[in-house]
Amino acid sequence: MKTPEAFGGWNGVLNTGMVIVAALYTGIGFFGYLKYGERVQGSITLNLPNSLLAQSVRAVMAASIFLSYGLQFYVPMNIVWPYIKSKLTSEQSLKYGEAVTRFVLISITFLAAALIPNLSGIISLVGAFSSSALALIFPPLIEIMTFWPDQLGQSNWKLWKDILIMIFGFTGFVFGTFINVKNIFFAY
Template sequence: MNDEKQPLLTGPSTPTESNETQIVELVSESNVHSNEEKRKAEYHPASERCLEHPTSNFDTLIHLLKGNIGTGILAMPDAFKNAGLIFGVFGTLLMGAICTHCMHILVECSHELCIRNQRPALSFSEVVEDAVASGPVFLRPYAKKMKNVVNVFLVLPLENNMKTPEDFGGWAGVLNTGMVIVAALYTAIGFFGYLKYGNHVRGSITLNLPDDLLAQSVRTMMAAAIFLSYGLQFYVPMNIVWPYVKSKLTSETALKYGETFTRLIMVTITFTAAALIPNLSGIISLVGAFSSSALALIFPPAIEIITFWPDKLGKHYWKLWKDVLIIIFGFTGFVFGTYASIEDILNRQNI
């Protein structure tokens, strides 16, 4: 036998009589590989999910809106003060388009990795872990560490819990519909807030409102909206903090009351910070520049490069160049936004 790869011989392992015909099946490595690819191609993650309470398209849209429209929208007029009306409008819409595209990237990568690893659903951190673990060889030892670094994101839990997840993407899907509404609201609040109060606009637009009945009713409704959505906004930090705290608790009593006590401490910290920090706009800008840039603009394109490396990045590697540009854009915003926010906080403290 020469050194060439020979077909694998598979057949009965027991001896046969001389007058019996033995059937021998020739299975080449290419056939094994093609069968494996066919099995993966026929795997549909959505059909394998067992959801106790699947959400409808409308439910998912509402969750998407509430998850993206937080108290940061009240600081949009202050952002327009720094950017200007025209650049603020087009900049906000451009950011909305890029962020929406990055969300589509995450959903596409999650679907690819679910099929590749035969898993029904993945969270954002699991997508990062699986992408790195199956990506370039030099990155694979860092898969677990990357999962710990990136442990949050809203889009994938929404898509994973849908009754009809195929309706999440697409031009008129839930994601695009929700993000168009989000971008329109952020742009409108920023534009009209700055148009009304100009350079006198404060860190939260509610601080500029007068003390009449209409303004007080607006403040009341905003407070009610924040209160009712606080649980949804708190879903992500609790998913990060509670597993670590739970691992340190040993007694049944501690486990019984530990989660409630942890939530109480975290809520108290956020309320205390909101009451004591005078420069709210600086903190909002710092958090947005430091964390949102990384999560929304840097990690998704990096995950796409790793997931589809090296032969699924499109003709002439157009996906690679597109992702590199988004990463550079996000990193630029991360560096300069963080620097400007810290400088603004320090300057206001010295006044």
């Protein structure tokens, strides 16, 4: 945060972090498929044998999810809290309002996880629906709108690049959403 210019660029914090995360996910997926093939069930951790090492991996995964939930919940809370805060008037209600709001939102996510038997289908649907839009459709669209009409490079190469990325993202959005909706409604 002391040097915000280190965030961007080819070897900036964002690109370096995303490359490391993508490499880890790709490696886990590749080696998991290499080991279990078509027999893989949902998460790779579900396929691990019942050994002490495998149980410790599951325990560490559960602990990391538990401990990072507050960080992951930071953005939704920042979206919801200002609206609720504007409705609260007394000092007493403001004092307890944030804690009650967090409790209610966490309870909703807990109930959803407890009541939906195949949560992985819902997670995949949300990922296909929103991740492709957030990662592959909106950023090129914003770049086009930002540099329109005279800063798109020689022969409008940025425009064509962004159009290709958006077509790829829209294709993933349509097919991913279709497949996940089909799996949710017709899996049983």
